[in-house]
Every structure is written in structure tokens, then in C-alpha cells.
Amino acid sequence: MFLSKLTINVRSREFRRDYVDIHQMHRTIMSAFPAVLDGRPARQAHGVLWRLEPTRRGFELLVQSCTRPDWSSFVNGYLERPAQVREIDHVLKVIRPGRKLAFRLVANPTQTINSGITGQRGKRFVHRRPDKQIEWLVRQGERHGFVLPLTRDGQPDVAPSPCPTLRGRKAPDEHKLPHDQPASQQPHTIVIEPVRYDGHLVITDPEAFQRALLTGIGRAKAYGCGLLSLAPARTVAVR
Numbered sequence: 438m439f440l441s442k443l444t445i446n447v448r449s450r451e452f453r454r455d456y457v458d459i460h461q462m463h464r465t466i467m468s469a470f471p472a473v474l475d476g477r478p479a480r481q482a483h484g485v486l487w488r489l490e491p492t493r494r495g496f497e498l499l500v501q502s503c504t505r506p507d508w509s510s511f512v513n514g515y516l517e518r519p520a521q522v523r524e525i526d527h528v529l530k531v532i533r534p535g536r537k538l539a540f541r542l543v544a545n546p547t548q549t550i551n552s553g554i555t556g557q558r559g560k561r562f563v564h565r566r567p568d569k570q571i572e573w574l575v576r577q578g579e580r581h582g583f584v585l586p587l588t589r590d591g592q593p594d595v596a597p598s599p600c601p602t603l604r605g606r607k608a609p610d611e612h613k614l615p616h617d618q619p620a621s622q623q624p625h626t627i628v629i630e631p632v633r634y635d636g637h638l639v640i641t642d643p644e645a646f647q648r649a650l651l652t653g654i655g656r657a658k659a660y661g662c663g664l665l666s667l668a669p670a671r672t673v674a675v676r
Contacts, residue, residue, distance in 0.1 A: 438484070438651070439502050440525045444517040447495040451512050459660045460605035460627055462489075465515075466498075469506035486653045486664040488543050501525075501664055503651070528650070528667060532643045537586065541666045542634045543600060545657040546573035563630045570597040570632050581649035582642030595636030603629040603660055629657045637670055 445452055455462040463480075466487055473482040484503035489496050495517075500506065508520040531538065546564040564570045571585075571593055578584050585593035605627040640646050653663025 438525050438528070439505050439522055441498075441500040441502070441506055441508065442521045443498040443500070443508065443511075445489075445496040445498055446514055446517045449512075449515045451515050458605040459603040459629065460607045462605075462661070463659045465511070466500060468510045469500075469508050470502065470504055480659050481652075484651060486658060488661055488664045488666075499664065499666070529647060531667070532640060532647050532650070534640060534643060536640045537670045538638055538640070539668045539670050540634070540636060540638050542574075542654060543631050543662055543664065544574070544577075544634065544655040545629055545631055545662045546570045547656060548573070564632075565630070567597050570634075571595060574634055577654050578638065578641075580645070581654060582645030582647075583638040583640050583649075586637055586639050593636070595634050598633050598635070600631040600633050603627070603631060603657075605660070627660065629660055629662065631657070631662050 447453075451465070455465050467479055467483075467485065470479060470483045470485065473479045475482075479485075485500065486502075487498065487500040489498055505522065506520075508516070508522070511520075546569070547561050548564065549561045564573050574595060574597075575585060575593065585595050588594050606624050607627055608624045650665055650667075652658075654665055655663055657663070
């Protein structure tokens with residue numbers, strides 16, 4: 438497993454293009470990984486998760502992957518300095534029942550409500566209230582092998598905070614489109630309202646937790662959500 442840290446040059450024209458179109462940002466990141474020939478989605482095949490972290494001077498891009506990336510594919514001027522890539526397999530060694538860790542997670546907390554009509558998709562709603570955002574994360578913990586410990590006042594030890602809304606446009610694969618499909622239906626707009634969680638967790642199921650660490654938590658993993666970063670308890674949860 439690898440973690441790349443890339444210091445972004447915010448004056449780069451290409452970065453500004455990517456910053457306003459989250460799908461283009463995804464495409465730029467995936468350009469650092471080799472093509473996948475067996476039909477699997479490239480992001481999943483290479484285990485790519487990423488997050489754009491604001492810093493005092495701009496942004497740092499964190500990219501986790503199971504394949505070592507080649508950041509030389511980035512255009513000249515996209516980065517302030519050469520990318521830092523290191524192996525982080527040691528993180529897997531801290532996964533054991535009862536281990537308490539600090540964490541950071543940017544996620545897309547949503548809920549799908551069934552329409553009640555057979556064959557019709559349910560509607561997805563975004564959780565905007567902090568209490569609902571925390572409830573969503575508690576449910577994710579039940580699936581992914583961790584719990585949120587309680588603070589002295591009996592509340593889960595986590596602080597959700599809003600992130601800027603992510604937007605972009607994605608065109609479907611042209612070969613999958615019927616020739617008579619209206620042009621207005623071809624591209625679709627991406628709108629994601631991510632939330633950043635900072636707090637502590639306790640591992641309950643090491644196998645499930647390891648899967649979450651490797652494959653991410655929640656939706657919108659291609660668009661900067663789902664990367665779980667860990668640190669020793671009572672420290673800033675960045676990796």
C-alpha cells in the first residue's frame with residue numbers, strides 16, 4: 438500500500454481546471470496509474486482513494502493506492518515540488534481489536550429513501566445536520582468494524598465539519614449510448630456535499646476494518662471521499 442503526498446501549485450492552470458470539475462480531478466489523478474486490461478474499473482483495480490487537504494498556502498493532495506503511481510504524468514507546473522511516495526503497509530499492523538486511534542475522514546453522508554414503486558430507484562438525500570451526519574458514521578462503523586467512543590458528556594468522540602461542495606460533469610461512455618438518446622440526457626452533473634470527520638474510533642472487527650481502510654467508506658470514492666486516515670489517539674488524524 439502506498440501513500441502519495443503532492444503539494445499543489447495553486448497557480449497552475451490545469452489545477453484550477455480540475456478544482457472546478459471534480460470528475461476532471463479524478464481523471465488527472467488516475468493518469469498516474471497504468472491502464473487496466475481485464476475490464477475492472479481502474480480506480481478499484483489500483484485501490485485509489487484520495488483527498489484534497491487545505492493548507493496555509495494552498496492544498497495538499499493525498500492519494501492512497503495499492504499500486505505505486507507514476508506522478509511524472511502530471512503536467513509541468515501542477516506541483517510545487519516533486520511528489521512524495523512511501524509505503525504504508527505498517528499501518529495494517531496497528532489493526533487489532535480494542536485499539537483506539539485518532540482518525541480523519543472526508544465522506545459523503547447520504548441516505549436513499551425507497552420510492553415504493555416497483556422498478557423505480559429511490560431518491561438519495563444528503564445529511565446536512567451534524568447529528569444526522571454522526572448517526573450516519575455510527576452506522577458505517579457497524580459495517581466496517583469500529584465504534585466511536587463516547588466523551589465525558591456521553592456524545593460520540595467525533596466532530597463533523599462541512600467541506601466545499603464538489604461539482605463536475607461526467608459524460609457516459611459513448612459506446613453505451615443509444616443513437617436516438619436525446620443529447621440533454623448524455624452528460625450528467627455531479628454534485629457532492631462532503632463532510633470532514635475528525636475524532637477517535639475503536640476497532641471491533643479487524644478484518645472488516647482493514648477492508649474499510651483499503652477500499653474506503655461511503656459513496657463518491659472517485660471524487661475525494663472515503664479515505665480513512667489514522668494516527669495514535671489524541672493526535673491530529675493525518676497520515
